[in-house]
Amino acid sequence: MTVAIRQSWQVNLRCLRAFVRQPAWVAIALVQPVIWLLLFGALFKRVVEIPGFEGGSYIVFLTPGVAVMTAVMSAGWNGMGFIEDMDKGVLDRMLVTPLWRGALNAGTLLYALLTIAMQVVIIIGIGYAAGASFVNGVLGVAILVLVASLLGGAIAALSNALALVAKQRETLIGAVTFVTLPLTFLSSTFMQSSLEPGWVSAIARFNPVNWAVEAGRAAVTADTDWTLVGTRIALLAALLLAAATLATKAFNAYQRSI
Amino acid sequence: MEAAILARDVRKSYGEVRALAGLTFTVPSGTIFGLLGPNGAGKSTSVKVLTALTRPDSGRAEVAGADVLAAPQRVRRAIGVVGQRHGSADEATGRENLVLQGTLYGLGRNDLRRRSAELLERFGLADAADRIVRTYSGGMRRRLDLALGLLNRPRVLFLDEPTTGLDPEARAALWAEIERLASEEAMTILLTTHYLEEADRLASELAIVDRGRIVASGTPDELKSELKGDSVQVELADAGPHAPVREALDRVAGLRAVQVQGRLVHARADRGATAVPEVLSALESVGVKVASVTTARPSLDDVYLRHAGRAFTDADMEVAA
Secondary structure: OHHHHHHHHHHHHHHHHHHHHOOHHHHHHHHHHHHHHHHHHHHOHHHHHOOOOOOOOHHHHHHHHHHHHHHHHHHHHHHHHHHHHHHHOHHHHHHOOOOOHHHHHHHHHHHHHHHHHHHHHHHHHHHHHOOOOOOOHHHHHHHHHHHHHHHHHHHHHHHHHHHHHHOOHHHHHHHHHHHHHHHHHOOOOOOOHHHOOHHHHHHHOOOHHHHHHHHHHHHHOOOOOHHHHHHHHHHHHHHHHHHHHHHHHHHHHHHHHO | OOEEEEEEEEEEEEOOEEEEEEEEEEEEOOOEEEEEOOOOOOHHHHHHHHOOOOOOOEEEEEEOOEEOOOOHHHHHHHEEEEOOOOOOOOOOEHHHHHHHHHHHOOOOHHHHHHHHHHHHHHOOOOOOOOOEHHHOOHHHHHHHHHHHHHOOOOOEEEEEOOOOOOOHHHHHHHHHHHHHHHHHOOOEEEEEEOOHHHHHHHOOEEEEEEOOEEEEEEOHHHHHHOOOOEEEEEEEOOOOOHHHHHHHHHOOOOEEEEEEEOOEEEEEEOOHHHHHHHHHHHHHHOOOOEEEEEEEOOOHHHHHHHHHOOOHHHHHHHHHO
């Protein structure tokens, strides 16, 4: 077991070092969410005037949504690391050693969780500067970071699994582009669910992105529904576990195909 | 002698493509065994199966006494692998690569530190140890690949086309290192290559692979002595019909195994020097113009030609086309 932990930690260290040596991509990854946050925040400022909209500030409503969205967008690219390693022969070199296959996943997921948490904190900071407020203080913000990271971790694991099966950049790019945006819009990220068309809120109930948005928003806005927060955290944790198991299984599929 | 590697009727297909069509060979312990063949012959697939990276469809393979299907982890612990491509992470330093690799083998911290330093020193990478691998030269990267493959003190080392893309100097240095490993450390080495001279120089025994099976095996000298006489190669000025060429050459005494491929004619003769004028006059008599004639002592190239039924370079071209 300790060997498995050491292996996962070394895989994570490798990612972290690469990141520290080239930190520019954090800024690049943040450009889009910042635009969404500031542009949508300004554009739909008067959404709050729609009858039935609860709460008085759109930026307060929007910030937790964009925080989750940042996690989704960033995590989708996680599998790209595996594809690069495949192309360079690094992955095969590691797979001929007796390492625990799960370490490659656990290590990259840990790295994804750390970087996603960091990005989410930055978005929350920008939201705060733009006028958002967070009830429940640090606890609420911590829960928002947690749900965004759990969701991000699950998506990162699915991205790893897809990378191992598809083995091509194009497939991963296609999947991320076609899946993340609809998932984000089929949730209450930008609009209160009671004001959305019925079919959207119906789909949103089964959408993990929506689970994270609901829980994260509930944690930082007034009249927190703690049952909702708790069940959504449990659902997201279960999803992460299932996705990570799937990603580790995907190594078998990869090794059969080469 | 105990067999370090054993393959029996190993088969593997990728969809419609048959990569291994019943591969069978044995590598005795402590030898350098060369697997020689053109691109696409199945060399790399053989290595993937024997290193438990992928599973064969059928057949049996054992490495260091462990079955690749039943006990892949035992195989992995006993072997070192240097792949065709660079296996090192190029965004990390040489030392970081070694530490990660050692952790994957479950080496203890102190042992790993000592072993990494030792290998960096031995491969002349001590000064570059803390530099990012991307800044290394091709030869340095190859030496790091070798260090990564040797980290766990393997009993059987797989080298998949280790010198492809290296300059002559780096290639010679790597050859010397491979010979040293086999003689001083009594390691069994399986080397795949598509350089005939490399197999000739390094391997104590070799097998020629073509279309997923072994077509000939033995020591380089055994394989070459199977071929009696010299090779004669004629380059025709124009690619005309083959029949008259063949007919003319059949009349030349002492000329055998005539093969015509496009503008190239391969044949064997007891004495190349005496055959040349006769070949020229025979071709002239039927009006075929000759661009050049060469003769040579038997080489592995000829061995390959004889067993695979086509010239080595042509087989390579087939894959490229």
